Amino acid sequence: PYDGPSAEEVLRKRAQFLSPSLFHFYKKPLNIVDGKMQYLFDEDGRRYLDAFGGIATVSCGHCHPEVVEAVINQTKRLQHSTVVYLNHAIADFAEALASKMPGDLKVVFFTNSGTEANELAMMITRLYTGCQDIISIRNSYHGNAAGTMGATAQSIWKFNVVQSGVHHAVNPDQYRGIFGSEGPKYAQDVQEIIDYGTSGQVAGFISEAIQGVGGIMELAPGYLPAVYKIIKKAGGLCIADEVQSGFGRTGSKFWGFENHGVIPDIVTMAKGIGNGIPIGAVITTPEIAQALTRRNYFNTFGGNPVCTAGGHAVLRVIEKEKLQENAFTVGSYLKERLKELQTKHEIIGDVRGRGLMLGVELVTDRQLKTPAKSEILHVMDEMKDMGVLVGKGGFFGNVFRITPPLCFTKQDSDFFVDVMDIALSKL
Numbered sequence: 339p340y341d342g343p344s345a346e347e348v349l350r351k352r353a354q355f356l357s358p359s360l361f362h363f364y365k366k367p368l369n370i371v372d373g374k375m376q377y378l379f380d381e382d383g384r385r386y387l388d389a390f391g392g393i394a395t396v397s398c399g400h401c402h403p404e405v406v407e408a409v410i411n412q413t414k415r416l417q418h419s420t421v422v423y424l425n426h427a428i429a430d431f432a433e434a435l436a437s438k439m440p441g442d443l444k445v446v447f448f449t450n451s452g453t454e455a456n457e458l459a460m461m462i463t464r465l466y467t468g469c470q471d472i473i474s475i476r477n478s479y480h481g482n483a484a485g486t487m488g489a490t491a492q493s494i495w496k497f498n499v500v501q502s503g504v505h506h507a508v509n510p511d512q513y514r515g516i517f518g519s520e521g522p523k524y525a526q527d528v529q530e531i532i533d534y535g536t537s538g539q540v541a542g543f544i545s546e547a548i549q550g551v552g553g554i555m556e557l558a559p560g561y562l563p564a565v566y567k568i569i570k571k572a573g574g575l576c577i578a579d580e581v582q583s584g585f586g587r588t589g590s591k592f593w594g595f596e597n598h599g600v601i602p603d604i605v606t607m608a609k610g611i612g613n614g615i616p617i618g619a620v621i622t623t624p625e626i627a628q629a630l631t632r633r634n635y636f637n638t639f640g641g642n643p644v645c646t647a648g649g650h651a652v653l654r655v656i657e658k659e660k661l662q663e664n665a666f667t668v669g670s671y672l673k674e675r676l677k678e679l680q681t682k683h684e685i686i687g688d689v690r691g692r693g694l695m696l697g698v699e700l701v702t703d704r705q706l707k708t709p710a711k712s713e714i715l716h717v718m719d720e721m722k723d724m725g726v727l728v729g730k731g732g733f734f735g736n737v738f739r740i741t742p743p744l745c746f747t748k749q750d751s752d753f754f755v756d757v758m759d760i761a762l763s764k765l
């Protein structure tokens with residue numbers, strides 16, 4: 339049993355000693371003290387089914403014993419040295435990660451977060467091409483440091499950032515976009531940005547395969563192949579941000595970009611790579627990686643033995659427990675059940691996504707697609723009271739984000755949908 343500070347005490351300390359910009363879910367915020375696979379537990383030992391997974395971060399399950407053991411063992415042996423000495427943990431994990439990549443994507447740079455990974459990837463495109471301009475997609479999220487905040491294309495995540503060299507292309511949004519699901523038509527905007535907004539040559543393009551923060555928006559089919567072609571012609575490199583859509587989450591493929599039939603020049607990852615341990619990575623080709631040999635590049639904690647030993651264990655667990663396959667079967671089943679729910683509740687405007695990265699968009703009017711911003715908060719609270727935690731996002735804040743640990747089962751899916759059904763019925 340937990341005998342630590344209560345929710346009220348934690349809330350009081352947060353208000354006094356932590357950033358005033360911190361926000362929390364739920365009218366009465368939860369004090370989460372334990373986690374076990376797809377479950378979280380509050381201070382009273384009450385169990386919740388976790389359908390948010392720390393924002394698609396918990397890949398194999400909260401506190402998965404094999405990952406915990408790998409971290410403990412490495413922590414006892416050596417926590418840190420720096421990469422100026424040799425240690426097997428970083429090399430072994432780099433080899434294992436590279437083996438999951440298509441083509442010539444074989445060189446790994448480790449970071450501590452998704453932001454750092456995308457900052458590095460964007461810098462590499464600029465160094466390699468000698469160009470400045472980078473194109474990202476509207477509604478995307480790529481991080482919160484200077485460069486990545488510029489690439490992020492949602493006003494609520496931007497502070498007073500200088501948008502140096504970044505252009506935001508029309509989102510190939512299959513729900514609200516003017517071309518529906520016709521991906522190649524949206525790609526024309528990227529060509530026009532290059533033609534009218536740059537010298538004709540660009541450093542690169544960065545995008546998620548499924549926008550996570552943006553409300554689980556899968557890019558319209560055919561968009562990425564068309565854009566990659568346009569970028570290549572303009573001398574640029576293509577970055578796939580796999581921070582949320584990677585590590586088997588989409589089920590059908592290990593990486594989100596593979597669902598679009600493209601091979602990026604650079605892939606970035608974080609979140610699910612560590613199952614909760616802070617680690618990120620950038621993977622590129624040996625040729626492109628050479629760009630970083632012109633100066634010294636160094637990251638104190640990037641690739642430390644503890645995080646790489648943990649990350650390696652995560653990868654082993656995903657394979658051993660066939661979690662990608664599970665994401666496919668359970669995710670497909672859950673999506674079907676959510677589609678059925680849509681036929682019952684007028685407020686569900688759209689059900690979308692892939693594998694265990696699903697979105698349910700609430701609208702008060704299906705024709706006008708008016709965001710149901712306050713209704714979603716109410717449903718979330720009701721679901722929490724019935725023992726289910728789910729995420730929320732999208733530009734209008736009206737989309738349920740379902741990104742559970744990949745060990746989520748069909749029974750969990752049934753419980754999830756039943757609870758959502760009851761909560762929606764109470765509206």
Ligand code: PMP
Pocket residue numbers: 393450451452453454456479480481482546550551579580581582608609
């Ligand atoms: N890219 C994507 C797609 C993300 O969802 C996020 C985090 N929400 C990031 C990058 C940034 O990762 P981090 O918070 O680890 O810096």
